[in-house]
Every structure is written in C-alpha cells, then in structure tokens.
Amino acid sequence: xxxxxxxxxxxxxxxxxxxxxxxxxxxxxxxxxxxxxxxxxxxxxxxxxxxxxxxxxxxxxxxxxxxxxxxxxxxxxxxxxxxxxxxxxxxxxxxxxxxxxxxxxxxxxxxxxxxxxxxxxxxxxxxxxxxxxxxxxxxxxxxxxxxxxxxxxxxxxxxxxxxxxxxxxxxxxxxxxxxxxxxxxxxxxxxxxxxxxxxxxxxxxxxxxxxxxxxxxxxxxxxxxxxxxxxxxxxxxxxxxxxxxxxxxxxxxxxxxxxxxxxxxxxxxxxxxxxxxxxxxxxxxxxxxxxxxxxxxxxxxxxxxxxxxxxxxxxxxxxxxxxxxxxxxxxxx
Amino acid sequence: xxxxxxxxxxxxxxxxxxxxxxxxxxxxxxxxxxxxxxxxxxxxxxxxxxxxxxxxxxxxxxxxxxxxxxxxxxxxxxxxxxxxxxxxxxxxxxxxxxxxxxxxxxxxxxxxxxxxxxxxxxxxxxxxxxxxxxxxxxxxxxxxxxxxxxxxxxxxxxxxxxxxxxxxxxxxxxxxxxxxxxxxxxxxxxxxxxxxxxxxxxxxxxxxxxxxxxxxxxxxxxxxxxxxxxxxxxxxxxxxxxxxxxxxxxxxxxxxxxxxxxxxxxxxxxxxxxxxxxxxxxxxxxxxxxxxxxxxxxxxxxxxxxxxxxxxxxxxxxxxxxxxxxxxxxxxxxxxxxxxxxxxxxxxxxxxxxxxxxxxxxxxxxxxxxxxxxxxxxxxxxxxxxxxxxxxxxxxxxxxxxxxxxxxxxxxxxxxxxxxxxxxxxxxxxxxxxxxxxxxxxxxxxxxxxxxxxxxxxxxxxxxxxxxxxxxxxxxxxxxxxxxxxxxxxxxxxxxxxxxxxxxxxxxxxxxxxxxxxxxxxxxxxxxxxxxxxxxxxxxxxxxxxxxxxxxxxxxxxxxxxxxxxxxxxxxxxxxxxxxxxxxxxxxxxxxxxxxxxxxxxxxxxxxxxxxx
Numbered sequence: 001x002x003x004x005x006x007x008x009x010x011x012x013x014x015x016x017x018x019x020x021x022x023x024x025x026x027x028x029x030x031x032x033x034x035x036x037x038x039x040x041x042x043x044x045x046x047x048x049x050x051x052x053x054x055x056x057x058x059x060x061x062x063x064x065x066x067x068x069x070x071x072x073x074x075x076x077x078x079x080x081x082x083x084x085x086x087x088x089x090x091x092x093x094x095x096x097x098x099x100x101x102x103x104x105x106x107x108x109x110x111x112x113x114x115x116x117x118x119x120x121x122x123x124x125x126x127x128x129x130x131x132x133x134x135x136x137x138x139x140x141x142x143x144x145x146x147x148x149x150x151x152x153x154x155x156x157x158x159x160x161x162x163x164x165x166x167x168x169x170x171x172x173x174x175x176x177x178x179x180x181x182x183x184x185x186x187x188x189x190x191x192x193x194x195x196x197x198x199x200x201x202x203x204x205x206x207x208x209x210x211x212x213x214x215x216x217x218x219x220x221x222x223x224x225x226x227x228x229x230x231x232x233x234x235x236x237x238x239x240x241x242x243x244x245x246x247x248x249x250x251x252x253x254x255x256x257x258x259x260x261x262x263x264x265x266x267x268x269x270x271x272x273x274x275x276x277x278x279x280x281x282x283x284x285x286x287x288x289x290x291x292x293x294x295x296x297x298x299x300x301x302x303x304x305x306x307x308x309x310x311x312x313x314x315x316x317x318x319x320x321x322x323x324x325x326x327x328x329x330x331x332x333x
Numbered sequence: 334x335x336x337x338x339x340x341x342x343x344x345x346x347x348x349x350x351x352x353x354x355x356x357x358x359x360x361x362x363x364x365x366x367x368x369x370x371x372x373x374x375x376x377x378x379x380x381x382x383x384x385x386x387x388x389x390x391x392x393x394x395x396x397x398x399x400x401x402x403x404x405x406x407x408x409x410x411x412x413x414x415x416x417x418x419x420x421x422x423x424x425x426x427x428x429x430x431x432x433x434x435x436x437x438x439x440x441x442x443x444x445x446x447x448x449x450x451x452x453x454x455x456x457x458x459x460x461x462x463x464x465x466x467x468x469x470x471x472x473x474x475x476x477x478x479x480x481x482x483x484x485x486x487x488x489x490x491x492x493x494x495x496x497x498x499x500x501x502x503x504x505x506x507x508x509x510x511x512x513x514x515x516x517x518x519x520x521x522x523x524x525x526x527x528x529x530x531x532x533x534x535x536x537x538x539x540x541x542x543x544x545x546x547x548x549x550x551x552x553x554x555x556x557x558x559x560x561x562x563x564x565x566x567x568x569x570x571x572x573x574x575x576x577x578x579x580x581x582x583x584x585x586x587x588x589x590x591x592x593x594x595x596x597x598x599x600x601x602x603x604x605x606x607x608x609x610x611x612x613x614x615x616x617x618x619x620x621x622x623x624x625x626x627x628x629x630x631x632x633x634x635x636x637x638x639x640x641x642x643x644x645x646x647x648x649x650x651x652x653x654x655x656x657x658x659x660x661x662x663x664x665x666x667x668x669x670x671x672x673x674x675x676x677x678x679x680x681x682x683x684x685x686x687x688x689x690x691x692x693x694x695x696x697x698x699x700x701x702x703x704x705x706x707x708x709x710x711x712x713x714x715x716x717x718x719x720x721x722x723x724x725x726x727x728x729x730x731x732x733x734x735x736x737x738x739x740x741x742x743x744x745x746x747x748x749x750x751x752x753x754x755x756x757x758x759x760x761x762x763x764x765x766x767x768x769x770x771x772x773x774x775x776x777x778x779x780x781x782x783x784x785x786x787x788x789x790x791x792x793x794x795x796x797x798x799x800x801x802x803x804x805x806x807x808x809x810x811x812x813x814x815x816x817x818x819x820x821x822x823x824x825x826x827x828x829x830x831x832x833x834x835x836x837x838x839x840x841x842x843x844x845x846x847x848x849x850x851x852x853x854x855x856x857x858x859x860x861x862x863x864x865x866x867x868x869x870x871x872x873x874x875x876x877x878x879x880x881x882x883x884x885x886x887x888x889x890x891x892x893x894x895x896x897x898x899x900x901x902x903x904x905x906x907x908x909x910x911x912x913x914x915x916x917x918x919x920x921x922x923x924x925x926x927x928x929x930x931x932x933x934x935x936x937x938x939x940x941x942x943x944x945x946x
Contacts, residue, residue, distance in 0.1 A: 004639075004644075004714075005638050005639060006637050006638055006639065008628070008631050008632055008639055008647075011639065011644060011647070012628065012647055012651060015644075015647075015648045015651060015652070015721060016651050016652075016655065018721060018722075019648075019651070019652050019655060019685075019721055019725060020655055022721075022722070022725040022726060023655060023656070023659055023677070023681075023725060026677065026725060026726050026728070026729075026741070026744070027659060027673055027674055027677035027728070028659060028665060030673045030737075030738060030741055031665040031666065031670035031671075031673040031674050032665045032670065033738075034668055034669040034670045034672070034673055034737070034738075035665060035666075035667050035668050035669075035670040037668055037669070058599065058601060058602050059597035059598065059599065060533065060535045060536065060597065061533075061534070061535025061536050061538060061539065061599070061602060062535055062602075063535075063602035064534070064535050064538045064539070064602070065534075065535070067811060069735050069736065071734035071735060071810075072734055073734050073807060075807075075881045075882045075884070076734075078884070078887075083736065084735070084736045085736050086668060086669045086736050088736070089668050089669060090668060093667060093668050093669070093671055093672075094667050094668075095663060095666065095667060096601065099598065099600075099609045099610070099611070100598075100599070100600050100601050100609060101600055101601045101603075101661075101663060101666050101671060102601060102666050102667050102668070102670075102671040103601040103602055103671075104601050104602040104603035104604070104606075104671065104672070104675055105602075106669075106672050106675075106732065106735060107811075108604060108731060108811070108815065109811060109812075109813075109815065109816075110811035110812070111813075111891075113887050134525075135524075136524075136525075139888060141888055141891055141892050142524070142888075142891070143520075143521055143524045143891060143895075143898075144524065145520065145524055145525075145533050145534045145535070146524070146525060146528060147533070148528050149528070149530045210734075228884075231884060231885060231886050234886030234888060234889070235886045235887060238886075238888070
C-alpha cells in the first residue's frame with residue numbers, strides 16, 4: 001500500500017501521472033482532433049495583405065475586445081447567418097511564425113462587436129479607415145481606442161497618386177493639420193477586416209441556433225408584424241448614416257431629407273439596400289445587403305428611415321421588398 | 334434606445350417583486366428557464382446573489398468585531414488611568430504606612446489554617462498570599478505571548494533574505510501591474526487619454542494581467558513557500574543558490590515579457606498566454622528549479638510525515654510545469670486545437686498554479702498564525718485529490734456554445750459542479766480552524782485578511798461553478814461579468830491570502846511590526862475597492878447580457894455600461910491606493926533594524942543579513 005503521507009516519491013509521481021493523464025484526455029487528444037478540419041468549399045486562402053492585416057490585428061491586441069465566434073444561441077444571430085464551425089478557422093488559425101502560435105481569434109470578451117461577419121456588415125474601406133483613425137468620427141459613443149499612428153499627415157503637394165486619403169472631418173483634426181493618409185499597415189488591416197465574411201456552408205446548417213428569448217411582442221414602433229426597424233437601423237445602418245440620419249459629410253450621405261428616401265415609390269431605396277450603391281463620387285461605396293437582411297427586416301428599416309428625422313413617406317411592406325428582390329435576381333446573368 | 338433601456342430596467346424592478354413572491358410561494362418557479370422574463374429566478378443567478386450577500390455578511394462581522402474592540406479599547410484607557418492613579422498613591426506612601434503593610438504581609442505569610450475557615454462571617458481577604466501571578470490581560474495571555482514569538486533567531490539569514498527578496502519583487506510588480514490595470518480601466522471612461530502606440534489598450538491589458546499573475550502572485554507565493562517547506566520539513570533549504578537563480582529568471586521573464594507585449598509582440602492573444610515561448614521558457618525553468626529545490630528539501634526532511642502544505646506546493650509546481658509545456662507545444666495548436674488548449678491553459682493556470690499553491694500556504698500560515706493545528710488533516714488531503722481531478726477537466730467552460738465539441742463543454746460544466754467538493758472541504762477546514770479564535774479579528778488584521786480570502790474562496794469558486802451553467806453563460810458570457818469574476822478570485826482569494834501570510838510572517842522574521850493603523854487602511858481600501866469593482870461590473874454585465882438577449886442594438890449595450898465603468902474605475906483606484914499603503918507597510922517591516930544592542934550582548938540575528946544580495 002502506498003503511503004502518500006510518508007513517501008514523497010510516490011506522492012509526486014502519482015500526482016504528476018494522474019494530472020498528465022487527465023490533461024491528455026481533456027486537452028491534448030481533443031486538440032489533435034479539432035485540428036483535423038478541412039476548409040469549406042466557398043472559403044478562399046488568405047492573401048498576403050490579409051495575413052499582414054491579421055498580424056497587426058493580433059499585435060495590437062484587438063482580440064481583447066472583439067470576438068470572432070457566432071455561438072449557436074439565438075442572441076448571436078445578429079453576428080452571422082449560422083453558428084461558427086471549426087472549418088471557419090481553417091486559414092486564419094495557423095501558427096503565425098517561429099515566435100507566435102495560432103492566433104486566439106475566438107476571444108472571450110465582447111466589449112466591441114463580434115467581427116465574424118464584419119466584412120458583410122461593413123464592406124466599405126472608407127468607413128474602416130475613418131473608424132480606425134478615430135472611432136468616434138463614425139460611432140459617437142464608441143470606447144474603442146483610436147489608432148492615429150496607422151496614418152500619416154501629408155500636405156497637398158506631398159500627396160502622390162497611390163495615397164489613400166481619409167476624409168477626416170475638421171472637428172477631429174488638429175488645427176492646421178494636413179491630409180490624413182492611410183499607411184500600408186492600416187490598409188492591410190482594413191483588407192483583413194473586410195475579408196471577414198462567413199462562408200456559405202451550403203443548405204441549412206446542421207446545428208441551428210438555440211432559441212433563447214421569446215421576442216417581446218410588438219415592442220417599439222414597428223408596423224404590425226414587422227421587426228423593430230429602429231433597432232435594426234441602429235445595428236446595421238447607423239455606423240455610416242449615423243443615428244440622427246444626417247450621415248457624415250464627405251463620407252456617408254444623409255438620409256434625413258433625402259429625395260430617394262422620401263420618394264413615394266420606395267423602389268429605388270429598396271434596390272440600394274439590396275444591391276449597394278456607388279453612384280456618387282463624393283461619398284463612399286455602400287455594400288449590398290441582400291444576403292444579410294431578409295425582406296421583413298429591409299421593409300422595417302426602410303419604413304423606419306421614411307418616418308424618422310422629419311422624413312414623411314408611406315410605410316414599406318415585405319411584399320414590396322420581395323418583389324424587387326425577385327426582379328433583381330432576373331437581372332443577374 | 335432610451336425606451337429599450339427603460340424597458341429592461343422596468344423588467345428588473347418588476348422581476349424583483351416576482352422574485353420575492355416567487356421565493357415565498359413556489360420554489361418550483363425558480364427552474365423556469367428559457368426566457369429573460371424569469372432570469373432572476375434562475376438557480377445560477379440566485380446562487381450568485383446569495384453568495385454576494387454572504388460576502389456582505391462577513392463584512393458586517395468584521396466591522397462588528399473591530400468596532401467592539403474600539404469601544405472596549407476606550408474602556409481600557411479609563412482602567413489604565415485608574416491604575417496609574419493607584420501606582421502614584423503607592424509611591425506617595427510614607428514609611429510608617431509601608432511598614433504597616435509589610436507587617437501585615439509578614440503576618441499573612443506566616444498564617445496557618447485554623448480549620449474553621451469555611452462558613453465564617455469574616456469578609457473575604459487574601460491574607461494568606463494564596464493568589465499569585467495575577468495578570469490584567471483577560472484573554473489567554475499565554476497563547477498571545479507565544480504567538481508573538483519571533484522566528485528571526487531560528488531562521489537562517491539566507492532563507493530570510495530569500496523570503497524578503499521574493500516578496501519585495503512581488504510588491505514591486507503588484508504596484509506596477511495594478512497601476513497599469515487602473516490606467517487601462519480608466520480608458521473605458523476616457524478612451525483618448527493618450528495616443529501612444531505602446532500604451533494602447535490592446536497592448537497594455539495583457540501587461541496588467543501577466544504582471545499580476547507571473548510577477549506579483551507567483552513571486553510572493555514562491556517566497557512564502559520557501560519558508561513553509563523549510564519549517565514543515567524541519568530542515569534547511571536544499572540550495573539557496575537555486576532560489577536566487579529562480580528569482581532572477583522570473584523577474585527577467587516578467588520584464589522581458591512586458592517589454593515585448595508593449596512593443597506589439599505577443600504569442601497570439603490567448604489570455605495569460607500572451608508571453609512568447611522564449612519568455613515563458615525562462616519562467617518554466619524557474620518553476621523546474623523551484624520544484625527541484627522544494628522536492629529535495631522535502632526529501633531530506635527531519636520528520637517522517639510530509640505536511641499537507643507541501644502536497645499542495647509540490648503538486649502546484651509540478652502541474653504548472655506540465656501545463657506550461659502543453660500550453661506552448663506547437664504540434665496540436667492549429668485551428669480550434671488552439672482553442673481547446675486555451676480553455677485548458679487559462680483555467681488551469683488559475684486552478685493548478687495560483688489556487689493550489691495558495692491553498693498550501695493557507696494550510697501552514699493560517700494555523701500557525703492562530704497558534705493551533707489545522708482542523709482536519711484528512712479534509713485537506715481530500716481537497717487535494719479532488720482539486721486535481723475536477724479542476725483539470727473544466728477548462729472548456731470558457732467556451733460554452735462555441736464550435737468546440739458539445740461533449741467537451743458538457744464534461745466541463747458537470748465537473749464545474751464537482752468543484753463544490755474541494756471548495757466546501759477547504760472552506761470548512763479553514764473556518765473550523767478559525768472557530769474559537771474569532772476574537773483575533775479585533776487583535777490584528779491577519780485574521781480579517783485570511784477570513785476575507787477564505788470567504789471569497791467559497792463565494793468566488795462557487796460563483797464560477799454557477800457561471801458555467803448553460804443559462805448563466807447565456808447572460809454573462811462575453812460581458813464584463815467575467816472580469817468581475819476573475820477579480821473576485823485572483824484578487825479576493827489569492828491576493829488577500831498572500832497579504833494575510835505576509836502580515837503574519839514578516840514581523841516574526843524581521844522583528845518589525847507595521848503600524849496597525851496603516852494595515853487597517855490597506856485592508857479597508859482593498860476590500861471596499863474590490864467590492865465596488867465587483868458589484869459594478871456584475872450589475873453592468875448582467876444588464877448588458879440581457880440587452881443582447883433582447884436583441885437591442887449593440888451600441889446601446891456600450892452606452893449602458895458607461896456608469897458601471899466609472900464605478901469600476903473608482904473601485905480600482907481604491908485598490909491601487911491600498912497597494913501603495915501595502916508597499917509602505919512592507920518597507921516598514923523589512924527596514925534594517927537600527928543597531929541598538931547593548932555592548933557585550935550577542936548581535937541580533939538580522940545584522941549581517943542586509944549586506945547580502
């Protein structure tokens with residue numbers, strides 16, 4: 001009989017063996033198993049610039065506040081169309097170099113939004129550059145740090161053709177400041193962020209979302225049967241067009257008083273939301289939301305936009321959105 | 334936005350009423366899951382609330398003892414004044430009076446029993462000189478006297494120096510690490526405090542966590558551990574040189590690790606695994622060296638049994654060496670393999686290193702400071718093995734609902750509940766050891782520090798188990814509630830226990846007591862600060878989780894956190910200031926004694942000590 005109280009050798013050996021055994025069972029073996037995944041067919045390997053962007057993402061410690069995992073519970077639905085699966089991380093979670101292991105992208109704090117699908121929500125480079133230069137330019141209440149060191153100041157004369165100038169509003173510039181130019185690092189980071197899109201898994205995902213909350217019945221201002229347009233607007237649109245609908249001069253157009261928004265026929269507005277928009281050189285490019293938002297959600301957002309900030313136009317129904325969506329599909333080659 | 338917030342707020346107020354009536358009327362209600370409507374009735378949430386109330390009760394207890402001590406203290410003053418008056422009247426006696434007294438004394442000493450003493454009508458008077466050795470100290474003076482016994486003569490100078498230097502470096506890292514933590518916490522309120530790349534939030538946050546982990550707690554634990562192995566094995570440390578090499582390696586790893594983190598070089602951002610492998614190799618080498626040293630010391634012990642503290646110290650070192658090796662081996666860390674290891678590593682880092690080692694310290698310093706044996710040796714052994722079995726299996730509870738295998742998540746949740754066994758065993762053991770010594774709370778701050786640490790051991794660990802439930806995870810995961818929990822444990826348990834040990838042993842080693850007033854300032858500022866920190870983040874975190882569950886816009890959940898972040902910063906400031914007071918107390922305790930011995934008397938023990946290192 002081993003006497004642990006008097007035999008230090010067996011005490012130490014036993015506690016080491018059992019602990020190491022349990023560790024192998026609960027950590028090493030599952031870790032090996034989790035490594036054996038293949039990428040989804042729709043996924044692309046990361047480009048060189050995206051890899052540099054990811055590098056910066058890690059070295060600046062973005063993972064301290066931003067997760068990249070859509071959990072299989074309903075509240076995470078806003079961050080992606082389906083729960084994350086191990087294959088999603090096939091290209092991004094590889095050992096970075098001799099010194100650094102595979103990046104801890106899943107994260108443990110959601111102080112800022114989840115970034116799994118940020119490339120779909122926020123496809124424009126301008127928005128990201130402005131946001132990195134100072135997040136409070138585009139999101140007034142943001143507590144994210146500013147990253148001015150990813151940008152340089154140049155005078156009009158020093159600007160070259162290749163320079164990407166960021167339209168920073170005067171209020172956020174030092175007096176007498178010159179043009180703000182994005183560095184190579186900043187562009188790589190934005191390229192990485194814009195590339196973050198959930199790949200299509202094909203068909204319905206095997207493991208759907210676990211419902212959590214019975215939606216509070218008919219809360220807020222939504223027209224009967226539609227989801228809450230104000231909340232959807234705040235989540236999806238306000239980062240560019242702002243909560244007050246006034247947009248940002250030189251970057252994002254205002255919706256308040258806009259002719260397209262107030263048009264009695266909502267067709268143009270719905271098409272822009274579905275297909276994106278790049279008709280006006282003085283503003284940034286708008287991404288298409290056809291894959292991100294459903295008919296009812298788009299109807300709710302459009303209705304909210306048409307009835308807020310002094311806008312007065314009739315409500316939009318999901319049927320109208322559906323019709324236009326079908327029409328657009330027929331246009332596609 | 335405002336409407337939605339009011340909606341949540343309303344709901345909470347309404348639910349408080351529901352909660353009360355629910356508790357009174359129908360216990361079965363408390364299992365109503367699956368909707369935010371009854372979130373407060375969830376067992377996990379209820380349990381957490383009960384645990385917070387428990388901590389509050391302990392606070393009340395400590396206040397009660399301190400206040401009653403203060404009141405009786407003023408009574409003592411009156412008594413002392415009367416005594417002084419009496420002594421002065423003695424001095425004022427004239428010769429005749431003194432003679433009369435002495436004459437009576439002579440008669441008393443010469444008195445012989447007459448055999449008729451019982452039942453007489455004579456007034457009670459000790460004419461016979463029976464009563465001797467009177468003391469005015471009402472509480473067990475012999476025990477108190479022994480407790481003050483100094484260890485400075487029987488502890489070798491080399492060992493004393495090791496303990497002091499390990500603790501000294503630990504104090505430095507505590508002040509530095511929490512200054513960084515406080516700065517980082519303030520950035521939630523003022524995100525544009527600076528625009529220096531090296532000081533940006535993402536880079537400084539791991540500097541805070543790693544410094545307090547590997548700098549403060551680890552160094553303090555090992556330093557205190559050296560004294561435990563030597564004393565409980567009744568022998569000398571195997572190699573003082575190894576101890577010094579270990580000291581240098583750990584400090585070097587924290588220093589180089591922090592510089593590289595601030596320069597933007599980290600291991601991939603996994604929590605507590607931010608130091609790159611060369612840095613962690615320094616740390617692991619120090620652990621291996623320390624383990625060898627402890628092991629050899631225990632092996633050459635002069636007593637046949639291995640005291641239970643040493644089980645924990647050796648186990649903690651051995652497990653942590655294994656843990657760091659698995660955490661940094663590159664072959665199974667691609668894809669979600671890294672995530673499995675991350676859950677395992679960050680949980681075990683706390684459980685197998687800080688918690689296990691600190692428990693070992695309690696098993697020595699708590700009974701020795703109360704001058705009594707531990708309540709139950711066997712409970713300590715039970716807690717040791719169950720700690721190893723259950724703690725090891727629960728790392729994945731940091732990734733509930735993630736793409737990690739569902740079975741792994743379930744194992745983690747089930748064994749999180751199993752953690753109640755070691756936690757209850759340990760807590761019972763410590764509280765039963767304290768039983769009967771509650772009056773010590775009023776005598777010094779050592780017991781209050783221990784008591785708070787032990788209570789947080791129970792509440793913090795149990796709360797962690799409750800947080801692993803799927804429903805509670807639903808509300809709290811990803812919110813600042815996690816940050817509150819980690820401060821409740823790493824600060825409430827580990828740091829408070831380490832302080833208790835330092836205040837218990839350093840004065841005995843150096844012969845210098847810190848001013849009780851300043852120890853009190855340290856205690857109360859740290860405790861109240863921690864409470865403000867914890868409660869604000871728990872409340873804010875809960876509201877934030879609810880806002881997410883209700884599908885509110887994300888930015889609204891940022892706005893609603895702002896007042897709670899302010900309160901966190903206030904609590905954090907109190908905690909940080911208390912560390913400055915602690916650093917001052919530490920200086921007082923280790924300052925070299927002024928040389929004031931009598932010529933001809935042997936030199937005091939600590940004399941040549943200061944010249945080393």
